[in-house]
Amino acid sequence: TQLLEQSPQFLSIQEGENLTVYCNSSSVFSSLQWYRQEPGEGPVLLVTVVTGGEVKKLKRLTFQFGDARKDSSLHITAAQPGDTGLYLCAGAENNDMRFGAGTRLTVKP
């Protein structure tokens, strides 16, 4: 059982569409990160959220941390083929860091 549940597991959309992916947990985290991973490479950090209710924007990506610090969402506006990849959320607590299984996003031209 994953400590962090990500949904959907797979998402295939056309270029220009908007999308939202979710990361949910029953645990409270001191911080939560979103990473993007391309095939054959390690994950690369996109953003860290620390405060409940926090919203961060990174160009066309909007990240939100839930008020209770148990869940988060990633919204992408006007998706592009370059956004294709595996999106992972990770929660930090008690000296370790746990990851969700990820959402595999494909954006078709």
Add this chain to the structure above:
Amino acid sequence: DVKVTQSSRYLVKRTGEKVFLECVQDMDHENMFWYRQDPGLGLRLIYFSYDVKMKEKGDIPEGYSVSREKKERFSLILESASTNQTSMYLCASSFSVTGSGTEAFFGQGTRLTVV
């Protein structure tokens, strides 16, 4: 820039061999982690270390051990490799695990095949 370097990109080993996966980071990070990544299962934590000579079991430590003799180096050891340990292994480091500075920086991964 933080750099986390894993000793091999690809590795093929035989069942029963002892396998060493090395990881080095150059940013004086306190915390280091070893994960394995399998399709549909995401990254699962094998072991982590929050200081030299300190280690903690993650979710799937069976069949693995670790060593952290120096702050910059964290080694994963497969005592007797088995085919179900075929996977992508990812090393990561971070400055802290609470508040700011929790970001994990990853190596490029080692794809291990046990035959």
